[in-house]
Amino acid sequence: MTQRILFICFFWLTSLPLFAQTAGDSIPTERRYPLTSFIVPATLTGGGAALIGHPTREPFRSTGHVSSADDYLRFGPYGLRVALQLAGVKPAVNLGDEIAVTVLSNVAMGGVTEVLKRTINSTRPDGSDRRSFPSGHTAVAFTGAELLHQAYKHKSPWISIAGYAMASATAVLRVANEKHHWADVLTGAGIGIASVKITYAVYPVIKRKLQRHRKQPAS
Structure with missing residues (x-):
């Protein structure tokens, strides 16, 4: 089972053409997207997948429900992006x-995330259902954190740190609340980060094709 998940994750990370975005008002480019930028999400995703079958929540044990903050904190990076926009802090790309x-x-x-949840059928630590792997809350939080990083890394590293701090807190709370094992949140974090990086890689290709289609004269 672990080998199958590792293959799915590896195929997902490497099957798309990789192009990089440039800073500015839009994301058109022809430069290659560096594969080294996928080291972190690949490590998180692969590490989480490798822990399947070895459920662990150390140092948490039967802590029960600690806090509902994770239900809201996962959207924190998105909220920070909106707040920055409203404050007039412009992102690296147009709206x-x-x-x-x-x-x-x-x-x-x-x-x-949904495909893996339906495929793995991993039981949550509290036994409530079999949708533990990967963590959807964590995936949402780290998707938001990486989007925040891509939009505002040119302004201040503290903005990125704030986003990833909220995402990390979400992951820890999911484990503390007996909703996930560490394998679940590690993989969720990797999926979230990689989803944004892959989107930034292929979006210029999609945009160019749409622009060419619009320029074609009607027959």
Whole structure:
């Protein structure tokens, strides 16, 4: 089972053409997207998949429900992006492109997460259902954190740190609340980050094709 999940994750991370975005008002580019940028999400995803079958929640044991903050904290990076926009802090890309990559990233993240949940059928630590692997809350939180990082890394590293701090807190709370094992949240974090990076990689290709289609004269 572990080998199958590792293969799915590896195929998902490497099957798409990789192009990089440049800083500016939009995301058109022809430069290659560095594969080294996928080291962190690949390590998180692969590490989590490797822990399947070895459920652990150390140092948490039967802590029960600690807090409901994780249900709201997962959306923290998205809220911070909105707050920065309202404060007049401009992101690295225009609003149209930012909305597009946000939607596409979340569609990719949600699709991969749901497929794995239905395929693995891992039991949650509290025994409530068999949808433990991977953590959806964590995937949402880290998708938001990576989107925040891509949009505002040119402004201040503290913005990125704030986003990833909220995402990490979400992951820890999911384990503390007996909803997930560490394997679940590690993989969820990797999926979230990789979904954004893949979207930024392929979005210029999609955008160019749409622009060419619009320029074609009607027959």
